[in-house]
Amino acid sequence: MNSTMEDNFLLCKGCSCTESSIFNSLSSEDLDYIDKNKSINSFKKGDVLYREGNRISGCYCVNSGILKIYKTGFDGKEQIIAFAQKGDITGYRSVLSNEPACTTAEVIEDASICFIPSSIMFSFVKKNSDFALSLMQLTCKELNQANSYIKDIAQKTVRERLAEVLIMLEDTFGKDNEGFLTISLTRAELSNIVGTATESVIRLLSDLKNDKIISISGKRIKILNKNELNKISNPY
């Protein structure tokens, strides 16, 4: 799959690069309409699309790059709730509910992102019930994931959750040709997903390395024994 300029244009036109994209339920004319009303912007690592508590006037569709979506606790510690990559949409919750953003969206890998104004989202929800249903199903899916994660964070040990997160990162973002996780996260970010202290993540990664379950090269991580990692994550 060779990405050309044209591909990128088509991709962004409806952000319909994945089968699960909610924009798949829109007609070609609808997509054209979005295309005329959206804007495309480039963002650099560290840029913030929207911050928790701020009002936003539309939602964002990721064309390329990666975002981290997080909530901020007291003393500023962030809890990463989700990531958004190519084809994912974010900010729609605040748009639909007309409420301030409940999370912060920050770029962790340089990104190209479409902005779709609220009015368009609302008009499509109103006139296209399939689109509305897709959007609902997307929300439901995220809700299920959130609930599962509540259970895991409440019941699993840090070690178990770390194993789970590593698997999720490989499944979601893939690995490069050397087998290392594609996504590049700091230890602090990793700890902000798992919900623990940075030092704990470091120690546990080190343990996993000693057990030959992963290998570490600088900040890059390679999963050597996914099966074992799965067992750690799900110790039935």
Added chain:
Amino acid sequence: MNSTMEDNFLLCKGCSCTESSIFNSLSSEDLDYIDKNKSINSFKKGDVLYREGNRISGCYCVNSGILKIYKTGFDGKEQIIAFAQKGDITGYRSVLSNEPACTTAEVIEDASICFIPSSIMFSFVKKNSDFALSLMQLTCKELNQANSYIKDIAQKTVRERLAEVLIMLEDTFGKDNEGFLTISLTRAELSNIVGTATESVIRLLSDLKNDKIISISGKRIKILNKNELNKISNPY
């Protein structure tokens, strides 16, 4: 507000007992249509409406009584995700996504509950965009709550979460004329909300009692100093 038979009928007709009910966006005819197609059933404490992993053919609207909604972890430990009381609707996620239930719904206070078949939900989503939007907003709200709870469970101590849960229980279910929490939960259930061991909840409740922040009479709990409880829950 004196509840009469007629009130109860009207209540259940559209389950529109709360301002936030999604059924408020339906017309009188639509409500009539639901009324003809729904069924009303009584349930006893301990009854299970649906179990995690099972397919369900409609959603449930609580007329009276209380449900606990939970996920089950390995070794069978349950994590309570939410409660449903008068006016709340549950099971709609599985209906909309046409997937097996991702939680179990169990009665913890004798309940009267309407069952609304999937087909009706879908037909209203299709033909009434306001209804669809209401449903989406409800899902979004639950998603926000779930994300907040992930943050809390990851970052707060058990003591802080217990304080938070006690406040939530009073705010959600109210207190009786003596000031005790209306909802009756076992210590085990309390621990399954907070996400900790039963013994930990017992010890921390005992601490709160010694600090005169709550009082305990058997399994009944009274919040004496809500302000202080809030401070514990939010130690900025």
Added chain:
DNA sequence: CGCCTATTTGAAGTTATTCAAGACACGTGG
């Protein structure tokens, strides 16, 4: 090279869990 930040390690301390045992409450049957 030098600075800054991220990572790693150690040691001490805290928090929470686990296991075991006993107390209490409630309902049932004698």
Added chain:
DNA sequence: CCACGTGTCTTGAATAACTTCAAATAGGCG
């Protein structure tokens, strides 16, 4: 009415898991 059983609640003690603080090391970048 009491004895009994069952389940919930409580307490104690030992242990395990995790955090915190401090300090050292390694990497990246101007």
